[in-house]
Amino acid sequence: MxxxxxxxxxxxxxxxxxxxxxxxxxxxxxxxxxxxxxxxxxxxxxxxxxxxxxxxxxxxxxxxxxxxxxxxxxxxxxxxxxxxxVGFVFQNPFTQMSGITASVYDELAFGLRNLGVPPAQIRERVEGMLELAGITAFRDRDPFQLSGGQQQRVALAAMLIMExxxxxxxxxxxxxxxxxxxxxxxxxxxxxxxxxxxxxxxxxxxxxxxxxxxxxxxxxxxxxxxxxxxxxxxxxxxxxxGITLPESIELAQRLAGHGVTVPGSPLTVPALIGALSGGSHHVAD
Amino acid sequence: MSASAVSPARTSRGSYSDPRESPATEVLRTGNGVRDLNPATQLSLAGGLALTAVLFGPLCMVIVVTICLVLSALAGRARPFLTLFTRTILILGIAIVALQTFFVPGTTELFSWWLFTATAEGLAAGIQIASRVLGVGASVILLIQILNLDRLVLDMEQRGMSPRATYVITATVNIIPQMRKQMGVIMDAQKSRGVETDSNLWVRTQAFVPTIGPLILNSIMGVEEKALTLESRGFSATGTRTSLRYVEDRPRDKRLRVLIVCALVAIIGVRIVLWIL
CATH class of the missing domain: 3.40.50.300 (P-loop containing nucleotide triphosphate hydrolases)
Structure with missing residues (x-):
């Protein structure tokens, strides 16, 4: 569907x-x-x-x-x-904090509160999302005091929690x-x-x-x-x-220019290495 | 749109569920008797003290300031109260008395100093104004010491204020530390471009323009994303919102507010009688 x-x-x-x-x-x-x-x-x-x-x-x-x-x-x-x-997450984590919560816990609960989810369910889902997003360590910290990467995980978690x-x-x-x-x-x-x-x-x-x-x-x-x-x-x-290709595809294309044909299209560098080391590639005469 | 699993029954737009109905909600307490008074009681108390100082001037100023100090001490905030009071309101009060004494013309000369002459009429006017400023200032500082913003906003929500209004209040208060953090980032960026920001007052003033410009622009650009983020998280959804915490409004709070209102009525009555006599 x-x-x-x-x-x-x-x-x-x-x-x-x-x-x-x-x-x-x-x-x-x-x-x-x-x-x-x-x-x-x-x-x-x-x-x-x-x-x-x-x-x-x-x-x-x-x-x-x-x-x-x-x-x-x-x-x-x-x-x-x-x-x-439909949830939406922007690129700038700073603007994605609600701006009115004092802790990561409350930030995650904010959206659920707006939708009227019962308190017990909110607490259960916040605990679960803290665990899933790996942000349990900063549950009581001010969202604005986190690093950019931590803030982005909080922003994403705050959206995912709304299910x-x-x-x-x-x-x-x-x-x-x-x-x-x-x-x-x-x-x-x-x-x-x-x-x-x-x-x-x-x-x-x-x-x-x-x-x-x-x-x-x-x-x-x-x-x-x-x-x-x-x-x-x-x-x-x-x-x-003007798209920058994934490293593995670009490497495969360059190798092809040198007469080494890699079968398929390895999407990751390990997959490319696997294809090369597994002997499935073909070297032109 | 179909209702998802997160959508319980909806009632009216922008109201809050009664948090006391769920065992999963908790009371927001600080553990101190004065700071745990209901915010409405704290506001009534500070407002009553300020009004008393305005109505009676020097007569009640000492009493009002003393009450404020005692309540701050009971709240465990005597030191910050005194620090703030002496560094702001007290200096302002002394300045008012000095200016009034030297610049209000009068017939009773107290003493002369350089080009200025102190008059008894000026001193009296200064004391009248300064006592009111001291009383109102002490009441405001007391309120700052005992009132918690989270509890105030929660209480306003419980009393039916719209979520948009409480959001604006909280976001306005919180925006200052957030902008300070952004300012730090911008200053670091400007420093890396060679703009001097740590030096004498003139250099700092020069650095102000290249710092404040990006800060304002960033803030304006961030408003759109912030609005969309709030929308994405159901801020404009209709129906009853959930509260995870609540602020108690105990019988003693209600009794205290009634007492404050009665006292204010009596004080206003006394003031009117004194004016007539």
């Missing part, structure tokens, strides 16, 4: 000269990990905003087409109502170091394993290749390529849109 469906979506921001999204048709299956990649200005963030209903409900502008979440058109639902099914079916995440690791990036991706993967549908905008292609079920390549407001990570990263369209 499709969790998110966009049909003929075209959108222009108020005051903008042309559409930022053009004729977008996209279906994302329930429980799928779908990454959206593309150069700056390709429309990735706007696509996410359309799935969450911020476009056009918050940003206004000219919107055509339909967005369906679990089969239901969100045109008539308020942003608050959509929050029950929406769809989580839209916009460049969550753009300000993070490699270890924090891995921690955030581990948490996103855990959410997917719980059955959530993940829509992720990300520039770290190694992680996109490793975690995604499907990759959508955006360019000039349109979908330029769509498919498995192996399909998209070996598609010539990826290079023509």
């Amino acid at each position: 499709d969790s998110v469906t966009l049909t003929d979506v075209t959108y222009t921001y108020p005051g903008s000269e042309g559409p930022v999204l053009r004729d977008i048709n996209l279906s994302i299956r329930a429980g799928e990990f779908c990454s959206i990649i593309g150069p700056n200005g390709a429309g990735k963030t706007t696509l996410c905003a359309a799935i969450r209903g911020f476009v056009p409900k918050f940003y206004k502008g000219d919107f055509e087409g339909t967005v369906r979440i679990k089969g239901e058109d969100i045109a008539d639902a308020s942003i608050g109502e959509i929050a029950r099914d 929406q079916d769809v989580i839209v995440i916009d460049e969550p690791t753009s300000q993070l170091d490699p270890q924090s990036t891995d921690d955030v991706f581990a948490l996103i993967e855990a959410a997917q394993k719980q059955g959530r549908t993940i829509v992720l905008v990300e520039h770290k292609m190694g992680h996109v290749a490793r975690y995604s079920d499907r990759v959508v390549l955006m360019g000039e407001g349109r979908i330029q390529a769509i498919g498995t990570p192996a399909d998209v990263f070996t598609d010539p369209a990826a290079a023509s849109h």
